[in-house]
Amino acid sequence: MASETKAQRVERIKREKDGLDVIGAIEEYARSGSDPHPDDIDRFKWYGLYTQNRNLQGEEDPTLYFMLRVKLEAGEVTTEQLKTLGYISNAYARRSADITTRQDLQFHWIEVRHLPVIFALLERVGLSTKMAAGDCPRNVVSCPVDGIDRGAVADVRPLVRAVNALFRDNRDFSNLPRKFKIGISGCRSHCISHEIQDLSFTAVDHPSGRVLFDVSVGGGLAKNRRIASHIGYAAAEQVVAIAEAVATLYRDEGNRENRSKARLGHLVDAWGVDAFVARLQALLGFELLPPQARAYTPYALRGHFGAHASSVEGRSYIGCAVTSGRIGGGGLLQLAKAMQRHRAGRAKFTTTQNVVVLDVPESRVSAMTGELEQAGLSSNPTPFKARTLACTGLNFCKFAISETKELAREIVDYLNERFPDFSEPVSISVNGCPNACAHPHIVDIGFVGTILKRGERRISGFELIFGGHLEGERSAFGEKSGIKVAPEEAAGIIERLLLQYLSSGYETFGAFLREQAYDTTAISAVA
Known part of the structure; x- marks a missing residue:
């Protein structure tokens, strides 16, 4: 009898038991300590769970660890919810917490035996992991300043x-x-x-x-x-x-x-x-009005950083950058503490792995901005910190070839030091594999995990994609550059690109990349 294809197996699993019905099995596995059935492990996704890579796990540790994604509708969190998320991070996830590109939050190092307690803690503050993953509608993304942005088209x-x-x-x-x-x-x-x-x-x-x-x-x-x-x-x-x-x-x-x-x-x-x-x-039973071409904001200019007056009288919002979305349990608790001290009741995570604090009293904006900066949340971020994305990476993702989060931070720090006066938006994405979780095809410079050769060695590295751009009908995906780099070479490659751009006469870095005005030989000389 022929073995099942991947699609056949997944479809069988879903026919036999709806993903939402796996909660009973999760509770039983947690109580008994027995190993989850492989079919149920696939169904765990409907409750935001993915098995974790063993990259950081010692050989002597047989534990099956999971990543857990918490679904944050509209990306919104209150101070009480942030406190709970911070507690879960510190108590059950080894202080891990990453903001995703769908305005959710992810933990690592989660054990099945702790899931009932974690789910109860989340439910107590109105949060859930249900349908945060799996073959179902995912979190509906929206603008973090919906309803309070004075310049918005509509309150959605x-x-x-x-x-x-x-x-x-x-x-x-x-x-x-x-x-x-x-x-x-x-x-x-x-x-x-x-x-x-x-x-x-x-x-x-x-x-x-x-x-x-x-x-x-x-x-x-x-x-x-x-x-x-x-x-x-x-x-x-x-x-x-x-x-x-x-x-x-x-x-x-x-x-x-x-x-x-x-x-x-x-x-x-x-x-x-x-x-x-x-x-x-x-x-x-009705028709849409006919489509018409429209102008849309270029990707490089999309964002909500800085302090701005809200449509609510006497209130402001503050948009802050979080390098590659890695906020951690400590960052969640610092954010909650700052919001509570300055009487800001809500925050929203963004599709670019950043955060916007809402409902800040105007009299508290300056003090809160300074406090957020001390916590690593920059309301006036450099061009490199503002728009650098990173996926989960090799340390935790089973599909990844290369590590991402720490490399993203190193790239940002390196470019901040080399180009302290650079002010033009630059978008960067660091991906551990070709699955594009951090959107490498729509940014200026996308790193996509691959295996490459250095002498006789095969190592984890990246293939570079240049010139992605979103702007409605003028959108275009980035193209492969033919350049492959080791992780330690990544920041130097971007430095060479920026230096070439600054002497090129092009008006924007994005146009320089899209028109392939760079010298491949010169920028890859470091590799």
């Missing part, structure tokens, strides 16, 4: 809540062909990067004089690398129905035979955009 918080409510614990959509990522934003900076979401709704000032939503489908990275197709405009009251209809089409028609071709973008390509829209509109 009610829509974000409604779409989250639609999918939360909904077994009609807990078995999709693959993950399903949605973004909703009223932000004029277009900070959620709608171009790479499976489904997105972006508020715009439509020529009709109304605020409508650009509906885009099929975006993605890695093996699903595709700029989303803008398929038309919808009114706010139609957004939830469209989200449900797109998820229904994807659930019923998506590819379940090949997981490498199972994302929504693959279905859009298989049918063609026009046929997809026709099927969608038939299911909806």
Whole structure:
């Protein structure tokens, strides 16, 4: 009898037991101390759990450790929630805590025996890990200053809540062909990067004089690398129905035979955009307004750093950079302490692994900004700290080839020292493997983990991708440069690129890279 393919195995596992039903097994494994069944380990994903790489684990330690992802709807956390997350980090996760590109928080070193206590602690403050991973709708990303940004197109918080409510614990959509990522934003900076979401709704000032939503489908990275197709405009009251209809089409028609071709973008390509829209509109019972080309904020200018007056009288918000999202348990508790001291009740994590503190009294902005800086949260970050992303990396991820988080910090520190007066935005992404979790194809410089040769040795390193850019229909993915580097060579390569750019006459670093104006031989001489 032929063995199962990967897709066949996953589909069988989901048919036999819904991922949401694995909670009983988790509790039993925690109580008994028995080893989880491999099928259940796959179902653990529906509760935010992934088995952890053994890279940092001693040979004498047989423990099965997990990464645990906490789903933070709209990226929002209160001071009490931050305290709980910080406690979990310090008590059960060896002080680890990383902000993700979907506004969630991840812990490492989690043991099954501690999960019931962790889940109870999270539930006590209104948090959950359910559907933070798995073949289901993931966290709906949105602008961190929705509803309080004076320059926003629309307040989309009610829509974000409604779409989250639609999918939360909904077994009609807990078995999709693959993950399903949605973004909703009223932000004029277009900070959620709608171009790479499976489904997105972006508020715009439509020529009709109304605020409508650009509906885009099929975006993605890695093996699903595709700029989303803008398929038309919808009114706010139609957004939830469209989200449900797109998820229904994807659930019923998506590819379940090949997981490498199972994302929504693959279905859009298989049918063609026009046929997809026709099927969608038939299911909806109404038509979208026709698509129109629009101008969108370039990726390099997307963000919400610094202190700004809120739409709430007497309040401000402060956007801060966190190098590669690695905030740690100590950072969570420092943030909570600062917020409590200065009477700021909420914060939101961002899609670029940073944080925005909300509801800061205007009289407290200066003092709080200084306190956040001391905690490593920079409201006026350098161009390198502001836009450097990093995935989980080799130390914890089973798919990774190279380590990332510490290298990202080293790159930022090196470039800050070499270019203290550089002010132009530079986006960098450090990825441990080709799966693109830290978005290497949409930044100026993307590092993608690979194996390379140094003399007779084969070592973990990176392949470089240059010139990624998001700007609506002008978006383009970065291209392979042909350069492969060892980790210790990475910062020097960027230094050479910047030096070449500064003497090139180009107006922007991004244009310099996209037009391949760099000298490959010169910049790779360090390798």
